Amino acid sequence: MTDLVGVLRNEAGLREALGALGTLLDDGAEVGVPAWETTNLLQVSLALAGAALARPETRGSHWREDHPERDDIACAGHHDVTLVDRRLHREFRRSPATDTELEGATP
Numbered sequence: 001m002t003d004l005v006g007v008l009r010n011e012a013g014l015r016e017a018l019g020a021l022g023t024l025l026d027d028g029a030e031v032g033v034p035a036w037e038t039t040n041l042l043q044v045s046l047a048l049a050g051a052a053l054a055r056p057e058t059r060g061s062h063w064r065e066d067h068p069e070r071d072d073i074a075c076a077g078h079h080d081v082t083l084v085d086r087r088l089h090r091e092f093r094r095s096p097a098t099d100t101e102l103e104g105a106t107p
Helices: 010-029 037-052
Strands: 077-084 088-095
Touching: 010 037, 037 077, 037 088
Parallel strands: none
Antiparallel strands: 077 088
């Protein structure tokens, strides 16, 4: 997660991370913590990496090397991730960007 899904990321690394995380989840990874905790860590990691891959832009402190500019037209909105039947489901809801600079504000 630190190497491929950290603050600096790109599509290839996100895809690699998702593949590795999926393998760990499918194989019942042994990482030195209880099984329920391992499952929770993997599910959260998969949700985060999947949402990062679905948002192909730089926004806030999350930097996409392959897409350095933010894109409010295509990407402003919310990624809702739910767990249904032990599988993650992601839905993107478009909404206006809320983190734009206020008109007339001074830095």
